[in-house]
Amino acid sequence: MTIEEQIRQYIADNFLFSDDGYQLSDDASFLEEGIVDSTGVLELVMFVEETFDVMVEDEEIVPESFDSVSRLATYIRRKIA
Amino acid sequence: MLVQDFLQNSAERFPDKAALVCDGQRLTYAEVEARANRLAHALIAHGVQRGDRVAIYLPNSVEAVVAIFGILKAGGTFVVVNSTTKRDKLTYILKNCRATTLFTSGRNASLAAKVHAAVPSLKFTVLSGKRATTAAGDGFYTFDDLLAAYPANRPACPTIDQDLACLIYTSGSTGDPKGVVEGHNNVVFASGSIIQYLENIADDIVINVLPLSFDYGLYQLLMVFRFGGTLVLEKSFAYPAAVLKKMEAERVTGFPGVPTIFAILLQTDLSPYDLSSLRYITNTAAALPPSHIMELRDKFPWATLYSMYGLTETKRTLYLPPDQLDKRPGSVGIAIPGTEVWIEDEEGNRVGPGLVGELVIRGSHVMRGYWENPKATAERYRPGPTPGERVLYSGDLFKMDEEGYLYFVARKDDIIKSRGEKVSPKEVENVVYGIEGVVEVAVIGVPDPILGEAIKAFVVLDNVALTEKDILRHCRAHMENFLVPQHVEFRDSLPKTSSGKIKKTGLS
Numbered sequence: 109m110t111i112e113e114q115i116r117q118y119i120a121d122n123f124l125f126s127d128d129g130y131q132l133s134d135d136a137s138f139l140e141e142g143i144v145d146s147t148g149v150l151e152l153v154m155f156v157e158e159t160f161d162v163m164v165e166d167e168e169i170v171p172e173s174f175d176s177v178s179r180l181a182t183y184i185r186r187k188i189a
Numbered sequence: 190m191l192v193q194d195f196l197q198n199s200a201e202r203f204p205d206k207a208a209l210v211c212d213g214q215r216l217t218y219a220e221v222e223a224r225a226n227r228l229a230h231a232l233i234a235h236g237v238q239r240g241d242r243v244a245i246y247l248p249n250s251v252e253a254v255v256a257i258f259g260i261l262k263a264g265g266t267f268v269v270v271n272s273t274t275k276r277d278k279l280t281y282i283l284k285n286c287r288a289t290t291l292f293t294s295g296r297n298a299s300l301a302a303k304v305h306a307a308v309p310s311l312k313f314t315v316l317s318g319k320r321a322t323t324a325a326g327d328g329f330y331t332f333d334d335l336l337a338a339y340p341a342n343r344p345a346c347p348t349i350d351q352d353l354a355c356l357i358y359t360s361g362s363t364g365d366p367k368g369v370v371e372g373h374n375n376v377v378f379a380s381g382s383i384i385q386y387l388e389n390i391a392d393d394i395v396i397n398v399l400p401l402s403f404d405y406g407l408y409q410l411l412m413v414f415r416f417g418g419t420l421v422l423e424k425s426f427a428y429p430a431a432v433l434k435k436m437e438a439e440r441v442t443g444f445p446g447v448p449t450i451f452a453i454l455l456q457t458d459l460s461p462y463d464l465s466s467l468r469y470i471t472n473t474a475a476a477l478p479p480s481h482i483m484e485l486r487d488k489f490p491w492a493t494l495y496s497m498y499g500l501t502e503t504k505r506t507l508y509l510p511p512d513q514l515d516k517r518p519g520s521v522g523i524a525i526p527g528t529e530v531w532i533e534d535e536e537g538n539r540v541g542p543g544l545v546g547e548l549v550i551r552g553s554h555v556m557r558g559y560w561e562n563p564k565a566t567a568e569r570y571r572p573g574p575t576p577g578e579r580v581l582y583s584g585d586l587f588k589m590d591e592e593g594y595l596y597f598v599a600r601k602d603d604i605i606k607s608r609g610e611k612v613s614p615k616e617v618e619n620v621v622y623g624i625e626g627v628v629e630v631a632v633i634g635v636p637d638p639i640l641g642e643a644i645k646a647f648v649v650l651d652n653v654a655l656t657e658k659d660i661l662r663h664c665r666a667h668m669e670n671f672l673v674p675q676h677v678e679f680r681d682s683l684p685k686t687s688s689g690k691i692k693k694t695g696l697s
Contacts, residue, residue, distance in 0.1 A: 121658075123665070139424045140248060140318070141296040142273050145670045146453070146608075147640075149427040166457050170431045 111160075111181045118155050119177070123148060134177040149174065156180070162187040191346070191373045192354045193261040195380075195415035196222055203391065203417050210439060211251050211422035218417075221255065223341035228259030228332075230339035232290065235313055235330075239264035239347045242286040242356065245401075246279060246293040248272040249422050252317040252332050253401055254410060256292045261354060264347035265290075268356045268368070271402040273669045276300055278366065282358055283308040286368055286560055292332070294318035301329070350374040356560050357404050359501045360604065364615035368560030369501045378553035379504035380412050382525045386508055387443070387469060387495065391417040394466075395443035396436055398426040398450065403610070404501050405473055409445055418443075426450050433462045440466040444492075447474040447609030448481070452639045455484050465491060473497040473505070474609030475641045476597055479518040486514075496521050498597060502569060503554045503581050506530065507595055520594040528552030530595070532587050542591045545598050548583040555581045603693070605634035607642050610671045614693075617674065620667045621646055621660060626653030629683050631691045632674065645676040647696055649683055 109117070112134060119132065123143050138144040144152060152174060153164050162184070173183035196218070199208065204219035216224075237243060243260045245267055247253040253269070260267040268286055270279060279300070283291065287310040293301050294317040301314045305328065316322070317332035354376045356368035395413050397420060399406030413420040421439050423432055426446075436444065444467060446454070451472065470485065470492050477485075477496060485494055494514060498521035499505035507530065509522030524530045531539050532546040540546045551573055558566030558579075573580040586598040605612040614632035621630040629649035634642030648660060657677040664673045684692045 136296075139427055140294075142248060143296070144427060145273065145425055146427045146449070148670065167430045167461055170428050170434075174428070 111184050112177055114159060115177050115180050115184075118152075118159075119143065122151065122155075132177070136177075137171070137175050139171065139175055152180075156184060160184050160188055190377045191261070191348060191350055192376050192411060193225075193258055193346075195411060196225065196258050197343070199414055199417040206391075206417065207419045208414065209251065209254055209420050209422060211249070211254070211420075214251055216251065218414075221258070222343075224255045224336060225258035225262055226341050226343050227336045227339045228255055229262035229344045231330075231335035232259060232263040232265065233344060234339065235290075237263045237265050237290060240352065241265045241289045242268050243290040244268045244270055244283055244286070244288040244292065246270045246272060246274070246291060246297055247317070248294075249397070249401055249406070249424050250294070250317070252292065252294065254420075254422065256315075257401070257407075257410070261348075262344055262346070264352070266353040266355060268358070269400075269402040269407060270358065271400055271669050272297060273671075275667050275669070276304065277667060278669075280304055280307050282366060282368070283311065285366075286356055289313075290315065292317070294321065348373065350377065353557075355407075357402075357407070357501050360611040360613040360616060361565065363565075364613050364619050366616075367562055367565055370557035370560050371504075372557055375504070375554060375556050376411065378527070380408060380415055382527050382552075382554065383408065383505050383508075384412055384416055385526045386510075387471070389413075389416045389418065389443070393418040393442045393468070394421060394439055395419070395445070396421040396423065396432065396439070396441045397445065398423045398432055399445065399447070400425070404504055405445065405447070405499075405609075408504065426453065429453055429457050433457070433459065433464070436464055436467070437462045442466055442468040443471070444469070445471045445473075448472065448477050448641050449608040449639055451477060451481055451485060455481060455488070459488060464489065467492040469493040469495060471495040471497060473499055475606045476519070476521060482514065482518050498522070498595075500583060500585070502556055502583070503528075503550050503552070504556070505554070506548070506550050506583070509594070513594065517590065517594055520590070520596050522594060524550075524552070525554070528554060532589060532595075533582075542589050542593075545586050545588045547601065548585050548587040548595070550581040550583060551578075555579060603633075605632075605642050605644060607634065607637075607640045607644055608671050609641070612642075612644060612672055617644060617646065617664070617668070617672055620664055620672075621648065623667065624655070624660065624663045626651050626655055627660075629691065631683050631693050631696055633693050633696050635676065635697065637675070640675070643675040644672070645678065645696075646674040647678050647680050647683060649680055 200218040200222040208218040209216045243265045291314045313328045321331045350373040354373045358366040397409040493511045496509040498507040534546045570579045617632040618630045628651045631647045637643035684695045
């Protein structure tokens, strides 16, 4: 699975429960789309740390790195490089 | 005075001052007012009449702010619905208040067509956001198209201060949300009283991370616009580092939060940020543990900390004057300016220091009651000491010390306070009962260092193999994020009372 696929899978399993037929695009903001909230972001951080074995610093938890599938994938690639 | 006068007066006094910093935009008072005027003309042209309920189902955004004031200027009553509310509850609220118009955006826009069909009172929907198009069909407009098509001059004001400014839906012990009815006069009084004790001035810059659907978040907007300050409006506290950076960059002076936000803040390394501009911090929705009060004061020795207490039914009720914080950190203080409170026992006698009873609240911040729900209204809003007056029975048990400072003891009902939000166990139980194979459910609050109380569901199954994930999947599809349980425990049976009702006192 690519990093994007793993993120999409995690979001689908943990946040995207809905009967409205919504499709998440890779550049959609998790926050603006109402997919994650405060505790959701903390869960996302744990997912990233555990799945990709990286250490996420407090000041790295910003929308530029976390707030869409593609942003998060870019961040993870940079961390594991 | 009317609530839209907050914006109008500031637009006259400080037309070029930054009113709103949000979504990467920085809007002056004149700009916000011009947009609200355009929207008001549009709403009137599309049939919104005095007193119509108009629902705002948007995250914190420029559009939500413009909608609030545009609706008021059109003579309507605004209803902000939490943007994580799911279809069933949204439909319930829209039907309950017979909303004529709906504002929505983003992911939620895909819901709009289905909701539209289910709510006969809805005449049209306004879509905003990047992907907003009117492709959904008749009765759908985009926010930007409406603004572009109407003039920026101020429309004639159709309302007086006895008209309704807003309905704020809140959880009730029955499980169905109830709309607290706020007249313009109530909002004007309550916001003025709070501004008085916070000593707000036009130089204040307030950051708001709380949803505008929550009265504590909504009043940040209303109060800032009233005193002519600047509101930095964030979607949430989901990215603490981003919020802290914004606080530093905007030289924020006021930071309102709830215990969950402060618990996260206290775990965060604040050394990279210069937060020296902070003049005050406020906490409400649930009490801060005294240890957190001390830690906050250590981290922000230059800022004044206000412990407060309130409920939607009166907006704010109590505040602790900051000079009392060292002496009585466990107290939530005294009645807000211009109001009074007392404690009553079960026989209706006022009780003195040390005795526990129900907090009763008197003042012009006592709202009008629950929307079209005379039974629930009569239980909580009862006759007061003067003819025609009503006082609020809070449903919360309090005691006071010898000097009259008040201490929260417990709730009279089983409402859970999680992340500062009221959670009705019944509402969560009703959703879990909707899962095939669930025989019994009991939902309780359990202590949690971050959330205050975490939501725990005890579930009895009928010979089906369901996992915690299955339960949570259903919950997340059918309720707001803050209602979804943190813990699910499967049991073979639940303890019962002699009459066969589930007994929650033995669960933990």
